[in-house]
Amino acid sequence: MQSRDLWRLGTLMLLGLAVGLTVGAASWGLLAGALVYISIVHRDLAHLLKWLRNRKTYSAPERSGIVEDLSLEIDYLRERHKKRKKKLSAYLRQFRKATRALPDATVVLDNQDEVRWANDAARAVLGVKWPTDAGQRVTNLFREPRLRKFMQERATSRSDTIEIESPIDSERQLSVVTAPYGSNQRLLVARDVTQMYRANQTRRDFVANVSHELRTPLTVIRGYLENLIDRGDECPPGWELALEQMSSHATRMSNLVEELLLLSRLESETAVREPERVDVAGMLTEIHAQARALSGDKEHLFSLEAASDIHLNGARAELFSAFSNLVFNAVHFSPPRSVISIRWYRDKDGAHFAVEDKGIGIGEEHIARLCERFYRVDPSRLRANGVGGTGLGLAIVKHVLAHHQASLSITSTIGSGSRFSADFPPAQIYASEAAGSQSRRDAG
Ligand code: ADP
Numbered sequence: 001m002q003s004r005d006l007w008r009l010g011t012l013m014l015l016g017l018a019v020g021l022t023v024g025a026a027s028w029g030l031l032a033g034a035l036v037y038i039s040i041v042h043r044d045l046a047h048l049l050k051w052l053r054n055r056k057t058y059s060a061p062e063r064s065g066i067v068e069d070l071s072l073e074i075d076y077l078r079e080r081h082k083k084r085k086k087k088l089s090a091y092l093r094q095f096r097k098a099t100r101a102l103p104d105a106t107v108v109l110d111n112q113d114e115v116r117w118a119n120d121a122a123r124a125v126l127g128v129k130w131p132t133d134a135g136q137r138v139t140n141l142f143r144e145p146r147l148r149k150f151m152q153e154r155a156t157s158r159s160d161t162i163e164i165e166s167p168i169d170s171e172r173q174l175s176v177v178t179a180p181y182g183s184n185q186r187l188l189v190a191r192d193v194t195q196m197y198r199a200n201q202t203r204r205d206f207v208a209n210v211s212h213e214l215r216t217p218l219t220v221i222r223g224y225l226e227n228l229i230d231r232g233d234e235c236p237p238g239w240e241l242a243l244e245q246m247s248s249h250a251t252r253m254s255n256l257v258e259e260l261l262l263l264s265r266l267e268s269e270t271a272v273r274e275p276e277r278v279d280v281a282g283m284l285t286e287i288h289a290q291a292r293a294l295s296g297d298k299e300h301l302f303s304l305e306a307a308s309d310i311h312l313n314g315a316r317a318e319l320f321s322a323f324s325n326l327v328f329n330a331v332h333f334s335p336p337r338s339v340i341s342i343r344w345y346r347d348k349d350g351a352h353f354a355v356e357d358k359g360i361g362i363g364e365e366h367i368a369r370l371c372e373r374f375y376r377v378d379p380s381r382l383r384a385n386g387v388g389g390t391g392l393g394l395a396i397v398k399h400v401l402a403h404h405q406a407s408l409s410i411t412s413t414i415g416s417g418s419r420f421s422a423d424f425p426p427a428q429i430y431a432s433e434a435a436g437s438q439s440r441r442d443a444g
Helices: 003-023 026-053 066-101 120-125 145-152 194-230 239-267 280-298 316-332 379-384 393-403
Strands: 105-109 115-118 161-165 173-181 185-192 276-279 301-307 311-314 339-347 350-357 407-413 417-424 439-443
Touching: 003 026, 026 066, 105 120, 120 185, 145 161, 145 173, 194 239, 239 393, 276 280, 276 316, 280 301, 280 316, 280 339, 311 316, 316 339, 316 350, 316 393, 316 417, 393 407
Parallel strands: 301 339
Antiparallel strands: 105 115, 105 185, 161 173, 173 185, 276 311, 301 439, 339 350, 350 417, 407 417
């Protein structure tokens, strides 16, 4: 209690006591003093309430002890709140201005995928108009089927992106990403990547053109070299080794050119153009035979287990190239007479082609980069061992699998071996008329 209140209460009680004593009723006098004090406080509180409700008409309570202090405290808090609100509004204005000016289209979606907010670029890039499209479901606004599917699948990982033509201008390429936030809300960001797309296109065309131009001269050179090797006895002494080396390098260059051409063809398409039914088990028997020939003196111990009733919907030549690449790599990178197991099977996640070897293995740090073109773990060692691959094999595998909506998973331990698995979703499996799972098992 404030001193002013104490003084007031004291005075009123004394006054009440004095009056009470004079009339011979001291306690009634005290009670009357207390009641007067209570009514004064009540009046001040009523004033405070009126002032709080209508500050323009009423002034703040004055000279009323604790009630006056209360009004001062309320005033101070109000001022502080006002300043904070002003500051926050300024921040919000700044933030809105910045997001509106963002060159990337940004759309805020609620848990029903309805538009909550969009910036100016969203209109120009995606055709989402704010505020006209407020509350519209985003999948109803996009006509592009791939984008609709992408949005419907509700990607949960931030790294999930899709590249599409702009729905507004087919000359522009967009990279679209969604980022989840809050309680099941999402942010949709679309970036114009036309420049990068064109640069990539130019690079792809350049590689394809150069490879194409090199093809014919290399064929001619190889032809002449083979001719010269066949007529080795007519060549000057000492030329034999040179001719052999020239021929092996020309063959390597030729393989490189063929793989570059295959890669640029794979890159130019996003899916298999004319899918056919592929008998994977039959194909693996062929690959197995080729791998045994490649193994030669190394006499690897192959184990082949393939379910003959699981067929794929895809491109046979592409799948042959990818699967043989994985098997031939196992041959190249594992020691003589070690076991190489090849499996083709199905489970609840789809169909899987797995190659497991007991070879040199791959360090953890290399695994993420293995599918980059020309990436080799130890190129000098490969050359020394005469295993001079092109370094394009796994890049081709990756593209082939992407065409078939499949993915490659790699697990490996240095010195113990590696496992490469191509995982196909159930949708990619050709609906088979054969019931039950028959397995073809070969060994040797
Ligand atoms: P390459 O033509 O060199 O075989 P790839 O793209 O097929 O090219 O493979 C890239 C690199 O990955 C290889 O050079 C090798 O270092 C590593 N690699 C691939 N498969 C295996 C394997 N089964 N065991 C160990 N290393 C492997």
